[in-house]
Amino acid sequence: MLELELPLPSIVYRGTQMSKTDIELFRESKNCLISPNGFLSTTRNREVAQFYAGSGVSTSRRRGEIHAVIFELVIPSDVQSIVFADISYLSKMIDEQEFLFDIGTTFIVLDVTYADVEQTWIIRLIGSDQGRNIVSKEYIEFYREHTKYLSPMIKLGEFLAIVGRLAWIDQCQGKYKDAQAKLDLAYELEDQNGSPCQQMLRNIIVDNGTIHLLMGQPNLALNCYLRADKMRSSSAIFNNIGLAYRQKRQWEKTLEFFNKALARHQQDWPNGHYRIGITLDNIGRVYNAQGKYRTALKFHLRGLKMKS
Numbered sequence: 043m044l045e046l047e048l049p050l051p052s053i054v055y056r057g058t059q060m061s062k063t064d065i066e067l068f069r070e071s072k073n074c075l076i077s078p079n080g081f082l083s084t085t086r087n088r089e090v091a092q093f094y095a096g097s098g099v100s101t102s103r104r105r106g107e108i109h110a111v112i113f114e115l116v117i118p119s120d121v122q123s124i125v126f127a128d129i130s131y132l133s134k135m136i137d138e139q140e141f142l143f144d145i146g147t148t149f150i151v152l153d154v155t156y157a158d159v160e161q162t163w164i165i166r167l168i169g170s171d172q173g174r175n176i177v178s179k180e181y182i183e184f185y186r187e188h189t190k191y192l193s194p195m196i197k198l199g200e201f202l203a204i205v206g207r208l209a210w211i212d213q214c215q216g217k218y219k220d221a222q223a224k225l226d227l228a229y230e231l232e233d234q235n236g237s238p239c240q241q242m243l244r245n246i247i248v249d250n251g252t253i254h255l256l257m258g259q260p261n262l263a264l265n266c267y268l269r270a271d272k273m274r275s276s277s278a279i280f281n282n283i284g285l286a287y288r289q290k291r292q293w294e295k296t297l298e299f300f301n302k303a304l305a306r307h308q309q310d311w312p313n314g315h316y317r318i319g320i321t322l323d324n325i326g327r328v329y330n331a332q333g334k335y336r337t338a339l340k341f342h343l344r345g346l347k348m349k350s
Contacts, residue, residue: 054084054115054141057095059108060163068165069154075170076151082143084115089349090139093316098161109163115149116168218253225250244273251282260289277306281321293332300325319348 085091095110149167156163229246232238251266264286271279284299300321307318326341 051086051141052117052119054086054117055088055091056082056084056113056115057091057093058111058113059096059100060111061108065109065111065154065163065165068151071151072153074151075148076167077148078143082147084113084141084143086139086141088112089316092160092162095162110161111163111165114164114166115143116152116166118169121169121171218257221253222250225253240273244270247273248279248282251286255282255286255289258289260286263289275306277303277310277317277321280306281324284324288328288331291331293328296328297325300328314348316349319345321345322348 091112095112097110099107099109148170150170152166152168154163154165225246229243232242232246247266247270251263251270254260254263254266264283267279267283267286271283280299280303284296284303287293287295287299304318304321304325307315307321311318322341322345326338326345329335329338329341
């Protein structure tokens with residue numbers, strides 16, 4: 043949650059699905075240097091990665107047979123060139139414990155194995171200083187060449203996406219004013235566009251609210267979140283509003299919005315979902331703060347059951 047300051051992890055995870063051909067390419071690339079072609083989003087929580095990976099083999103009309111894959115990314119303490127940040131509190135789903143790597147981060151493939159119990163391929167990578175300058179230069183040249191043929195509107199969209207990510211990194215480094223300046227720039231550019239994207243404007247407002255929450259300004263955060271809620275309601279925004287009220291220690295309002303988030307989750311996923319468990323834990327924390335420990339325990343146990 044927002045008030046926790048967690049130490050930097052030594053390993054993070056990314057869950058996805060891949061074709062057997064792509065998995066074999068990683069197996070053949072053991073001890074080779076690789077780099078993602080943009081920002082790389084991962085999670086501290088292996089369970090979250092497993093959720094996104096699924097298990098076993100499934101069939102897609104577009105991609106054919108695809109396999110569950112979890113990347114395990116080891117972060118050595120002595121690597122100097124890797125730029126990364128914990129953006130758990132800044133991502134759209136706060137409790138997914140998101141951890142972001144910068145453009146041009148390089149890794150070495152350690153091994154590729156198959157976990158029979160989970161029915162999941164495990165691809166282990168380790169961060170490396172090798173190739174950082176080469177990759178960064180090549181990426182910048184690629185981006186410049188790539189955007190040359192795009193319309194100004196698409197260029198703006200890509201630019202705003204990068205500005206948004208840089209703002210998130212500033213937030214994680216405690217540079218809140220710098221982050222707000224970037225978000226204000228992104229909002230101004232989009233708002234002055236001929237046909238501004240309301241979803242993008244809403245996302246910027248939400249991110250500004252999160253900055254205020256991190257700065258201990260729940261009233262300003264609440265203003266942002268309520269403004270975003272008027273544009274479009276969602277379980278995520280209900281959760282954020284609940285977090286703002288929780289920082290104000292207004293427990294009834296906190297429970298009201300956490301319960302709204304829970305109701306929306308249950309509507310969207312009647313057969314259960316990992317995020318329902320997260321919301322149940324949030325409610326449990328409120329009862330714990332009120333000293334209602336038996337009630338808190340009931341919600342935590344329900345959350346644990348939903349996430350298992």
